[in-house]
Amino acid sequence: TNHFPWLTIIVVLPISAGSLIFFLPHRGNRVIRWYTISICILELLLTTYAFCYHFQSGDPLIQLVEDYKWIDFFDFHWRLGIDGLSIGPILLTGFITTLATLAARPVTRDSRLFHFLMLAMYSGQIGLFSCRDLLLFFLMWELELIPVYLLLSMWGGKKRLYSATKFILYTAGGSVFLLMGVLGIGLYGSNEPTLNLEILANQSYPVALEIIFYIGFFIAFAVKLPIIPLHTWLPDTHGEAHYSTCMLLAGILLKMGAYGLVRINMELLPHAHSIFSPWLMIVGAMQIIYAASTSLGQRNLKKRIAYSSVSHMGFIIIGIGSITDTGLNGALLQIISHGFIGAALFFLAGTTYDRIRLVYLDEMGGIAIPMPKIFTMFSSFSMASLALPGMSGFVAELIVFFGLITSPKYLLMTKILITFVMAIGMILTPIYSLSMSRQMFYGYKIFNAPNSYFFDSGPRELFLSISIFLPILGIGMYPDFVLSLSVDKVEVILSNSFYR
């Protein structure tokens, strides 16, 4: 109905405006910061406006479609569109990236490049979530890696080069499989390459081929999500990156893997998915326990949070593997919910580190008195992370549990076992997250360091954490906010997977 290219503008705006940063006059960092933040806010408002007025949430079809020919001879199109699956992650991206830019205000070194990279990531992320072309998906996937690599290797901690190399090798290694999968699917069958996701979604393949494609895509997404045993890049990366980068990584980048699993593995390859889903469930349940207990063994604060997010990803995997409406909805809700919680935890850990300059938990202690606000926010978010009812994590995990219980695909015994293992994860979560907050804040300690006076969080940091906390509460109280976006699309995906 509406031919205004909303999505193209939304995708292209941040990176093009970001490249203008280099032409700004040399007037210090303040100009650059304000410019970047205003671009981010403008983009967020634009997205919200476009989605409010041009997106019908009851419609499971692709909306706001745009289709421009890009490279003719292998049918490569600039093809964008959103549906119920991608609208949530896009809004999350806008929100978290804006806040991450706000969180990055203390960054002064090379701030031009830094802010440009943030904006470039903004584009790449939204492009990934809104593209409808398989090759474009791959391009956006790769576009994401470079800024993260640079952000990590230039603004990271002491071991930043090691972690950056590890990150790029892992993810680029995953991308190889993604590329193979993309080319394989695109070139299969007809004489002309087909890269349009809509056409591909209705195509069927021989089972063996489908399994091969599935494995290829799965490896790429498993690195990104991450799924054990391909997760070791994550704690290193999170341990070293600046906390604004961490917010992006934990909030959005991990969710790209989950999104890819749903978008490509479930939608395009339903047979293989139903073959592999029991394994997904097993891996997911193992991951919850494994990462939770590894997190308990970490001394490094950021690594502990990183492992906790690995553990939470297990719920997404189980939700995707359960092949029920409920389970998939729960997984999508967990994507959004962990996007908020993970980002907030990394932000608070980073700000705490900025003040006390200690990384290891056993060296910390007793900072609740000088920093009551950070203490309050950190406790709230760790409560959210351990799935306290009334917050978003609880609803997501509960719905995943229901998805698992009601799934008709599995035997009773398997369901009982997997539920049991997941629920053990529920016991381990408070152990690590509460002992983390206990080691950081509780107790009493006399700081004999010269700078023993700490500032509590200022208005900017307070605003940041509150504005992440409100959606967490909101989703926890009324999950239909998010669920109503995705319900219809999820139904379509699952009906496809059963009746073909």
Add this chain to the structure above:
Amino acid sequence: MEQTYQYAWIIPFVPLPVPMLIGVGLLLFPTATKNLRRMWAFPSILLLSIVMIFSINLSIQQINSSSIYQYIWSWTINNDFSLEFGYLIDPLTSIMSMLITTVGIMVLIYSDNYMAHDQGYLRFFAYMSFFSTSMLGLVTSSNLIQIYIFWELVGMCSYLLIGFWFTRPLAANACQKAFVTNRVGDFGLLLGILGFYWITGSFEFRDLFEILNNLFYNNEVNSSFVTLCAALLFTGAVAKSAQFPLHVWLPDAMEGPTPISALIHAATMVAAGIFLVARLLPLFIVIPYIMNLISLIGIITVLLGATLALAQKDIKRGLAYSTMSQLGYMMLALGMGSYRSALFHLITHAYSKALLFLGSGSIIHSMETIVGYSPDKSQNMVLMGGLTKHIPITQISFLLGTLSLCGIPPLACFWSKDEILNDSWLYSTIFAIIAWTTAGLTAFYMFRIYLLTFEGHLNVHFQNYSGKQNTPFYSISLWGKGGSKRINKNFRLLRMNNSKSSSFFSKKTYRSHENVRKRVGPFINIVHFENKKSYSYPYESDNTMLFPLLVLGIFTLFVGSLGIPFNQQLDILTKWLTPSINLLHQKLNDSIDWYEFLKDAIFSVSIAYFGIFIASFLYKPIYSSFKNFDLINLFVKTGPKRSLWDKILNSLYNWSYNRAYIDAFYTTSLTGAVRGLAQLTNFFDRRVIDGITNGVGVMSFFVGEGIKYVGGGRISSYLFFYLSCVSIFLLVFYFPVF
């Protein structure tokens, strides 16, 4: 009348504005909020009183008409399943909401004074009001998911309030322990809920009971699976109500402020487990194994709690173990199927125990001026004694609570406990014997606490220990250095008039012991660095603290009349509970046999008196003011029996002191196992999974270097390689012998 029910959804939400406002205020406008601090107590008490009036109204209607009301709204709508929110008003709900609001108001009034000089005053009131919200939500909830939600929320409030003084390392550990232990229970609860959802497809209580009954009737259900799910549900109640395997958190929870111990860890939240079992009793009652399990767990807890309470030094811990034991009585009653007596005991025990805890708070408050703010000292019964002269009103109310808990006739707990004990005869002889014995033990330990606290002389001055010999009491001030000094000063200035007046009454014979007192520890010197003499004696608490004590004392006196059948009519409680009662097989006849009742009552009272007598024999310090804890000295003269008696006493003491070795066992086995697992997975993660990755990296580096070297472009090395290959080939080719 309909309208009252229609607006009942408001019950949980009425106290909610207080924590929200305080939270927002503390985060955004800290100074302004803190300046208003005492003002915040009024809205919280006011709102809670509104709820109280509302629930009294509801209760009266329930007594008159006794009908069940349920309203439901949908919460999330999905295609497969929908979660609903609603509320259910039935006798159980009205009883519980009455209980929560009355005790809650008393505790709020009390804590206004108790916490007056604490820096966390506002935080405290925010937590308290939030607790009332979630507890009221728990009792009005109409389905299992809602129960689970509020169940976790009260657990969180308990966590926050136990860790309220977060600078104390012990409190930090205790709150985490409480949360994790409760999470183990929640684990069971969630799994049980999911299991029953799978069986019946519903969360609503009444649908659940109906469907399950039908399934049982038609034999369509795997009974072992149902039993498993019910046992898992029961786990939640076990953890929350501090029953046997998961009771470890309750005594540690006493690290929190005393009003909290009264409200959360004695009267309301720990009763949530009882509430859950009572709520689900129609479900449990069709599964005989579960009923047996419930009564078994109950009786174990009864005995364990009582024996553990025997030799506690800390007054609050002693009361905590007593709470555990009494909760065991309720659980036992539920397991026996006598729903009415369990609820009756829940009510009477809540008031008596709240009274006792508030009384102990008053004691602690008065001791703090002498021994300082270390809970190891101010709650230590070794240092107390002879407080009757100093705090007479507290003494009277504490005595009331003690007598009530012992089961002395006109007081509340007598009626309810007697019912449980009588029912236990009908259930099983062994259980009955244990329950009766424990009634004697209850009397013993309660009077031990009472006598050690109030009789004799103040032991702080006499106890001839020096700081070196004792375990090092950590005596860090609560809120950091600057804060605590300021508080102490304020405190002292405020208390000046009070304490002077009270110390006039006390004798002046203890002056000579000032030297001893000085050596008690460095902390005392800090507290008493000015005007030492006026603080030598404890003083009575403020009126604000005494008022709740008196009100609760009145409750303790008269709340028993709820369940007493006057002149052959049905008593109020039975009327109240009618709709629920007809679900059960009631063991008692409708007409009450007075002769039977009198016989049992005399028996139980005589057991209680026996316990009191032994306690006063052992602990009543008639002859020596220097007497301290060891029971053994008393029996030095008893001759040949002595060694055996010694052994028994020693083992009992060790048993109680070491908390029945259960905590130590959990520490070594479970905590150790979790730590070991964490170490193992961490090692595995670092060395194996990450090791492979790094190994691949290093390998590729070496391969690259090697290739760089090999592909270096030197003709001579290529020739050498070529010739050596050829020569090896020739060697192998021409000498096939090798």
